[in-house]
Amino acid sequence: MAQKTKTKQPETEYNKMAMAYKSPYERWKEAEGLPTIRGLSVPSLMDVELTPWASRGGSGIFVNLLGTGGFNDTYICEIPPGKSLNPIKHIYEETVFIVSGRGATSVWLDGGEKQTFEWGKHSYFAMPPNANYQHHNGSGTEPARYVAMTAAPRVIDTFKNLDFVFKNPFVFDDRFDGKAGYFTQADSPDPGGGWTTNFIADVDSSSKIATDSKARGGRTPGALGTGFNMVNSTVRSHASSWPVGFYKKAHRHGPGIHVLLLRGEGYSLMWKDGEPVQTVPWKPGTMFVPPEMWFHQHFNTGKEPCLFLAIGWGSEKPKAGGGAYVYKSLKEGGDQIEFEDEDPAIHKDYEEAIASVGATCEMGGLHPFCTSG
Ligand SMILES: [Fe+2]
Ligand SMILES: [Zn+2]
Known part of the structure; x- marks a missing residue:
């Protein structure tokens, strides 16, 4: 029999203990009383059902997508109409994207003056590590929902002490000194x-996303991109927009880059070298994370330019995620698949997908397998 069977682990005390192990981060989430979403993607951040979150006020859910590999996480949180969440501080990084609603956030250092800034749908900002902050809903009738990317998993699992993480007197004045106007x-x-x-x-006001995106599209006409550096952190994020009828080259890198779709419709292919390809369909509100060193490739099949925001770490990391490799062809030891090296089925499928919405592939000048123009 050539059939593969999984070796059953003997039921020793040690194995039982190993199977039941929960990391300090997992135990913290359980204590917060919220469930966790797992898998490859969240189809719609707007539609996820949330659970009352007693310690924060409001409601929320944790998200540990497969592609993070425990490196970072996200959570979705909603502030009820007319309410504020409870103040909090923590030593880990946190980057906030407003999914819906409007409101304000107050930030202050222990014993220092509060500063408050206002936000609305698709605002994007970061909380300086260990600064106190409090989110307020600015509407008396509509909830406000945000998604935040954090370093909680690796920080909580490293220090294993919630007082150190959440009640630490250290001031990171190299990041935030409390000066007014910081969040302008x-x-x-x-x-x-x-x-x-x-x-x-x-993030959606693309007039500000003004830089030509040369990478990964082979100079796709009309492609725009901007990288964001916030609160002097190691978090790197970028917005990327490209027109109807185009897709990007496949590439791979390290874990934890959260891709949030703001505009447009399409799909992404993700695969580990030599393994079956997974398709993640997307629309505004979808979030997904390409797993570490899986190839991934983004396809715009909509009738308008698409726009995504990718939030993670990684641009300075060697090999897995290093800029020296992600833009270099696989043939030269890099992590990018050039169009001419692509599986021909990929372009054929794309031309069919875009034809089905009444648009056409515009990649004639870029892609050797293109049948248009
Ligand atoms: Fe990527
Ligand atoms: Zn084509």
Whole structure:
């Protein structure tokens, strides 16, 4: 019999203990009383049902997508109409994206003055590590919902002490010194494409996402991208937009890059070298994480340009996620698949998908397998 059978572990005390092990981070989430979403993607951040979250106020849910590999997490949280969440501080990084609603956030250092800034749908900002903060809903009738990417899993699992993580007197004054105006949107992107700012009022206002995106599209006409640097952190994120009729080259890198769709419709293919390809369909509100060193490729099949925001760490990491490799062809030892090296079925499927919505593939000048123009 050639059939593969899974070796059953003997039921020793040690194995039982190993199977029942929960990391300090898992135990913390359980104590918070919220369930966890797992898997490859969250189809719609707007539609996820939330659970009352006593310690924070409001309601929430944790998200540990497969692609994070325990490196980072997200949670979705909703502030009820007319209410504020409870103040909190923590030593781990947290980056906040407003899914819906409007409101304000107050931030202060222990014993220092409060500063408050306002936000709305698709605002984007980061909480400086260990600064106190409190989110307020600005509407008396509508809830406000956000998704936050955090370093909680690796910080809680490293220190294993919740007082150290949540009640630590240390002030990271290299990150935030309490000065007023800290959360103001900086005027314009830096030369070179990055944008150093602690607040973005609306990621969707593409007039501000002004840099030509040369990477990964082979100079796709009309593709735009901007990298964000916030609160002097190691978090790196970028917004990326490209037009109807185009898709990007496949590439791979390290774990934990959360891709949030703001505009457009399409799908992403994700696969581990030599294993079956997974398709993740997307629309505004979808969030997914390509698992570590899985190839992934994003396809716009909608009738308007698509826009995503990718939040994670990684741009400075070697090999898995290192910029020196992610833009370099596989043939040269990099982690990008050039169009001419692609499985021909990928382009054929794309042309069929885009034809079915009444649009056409526009990649004639870029892709050797293209049948249009
Ligand atoms: Fe990627
Ligand atoms: Zn084509």
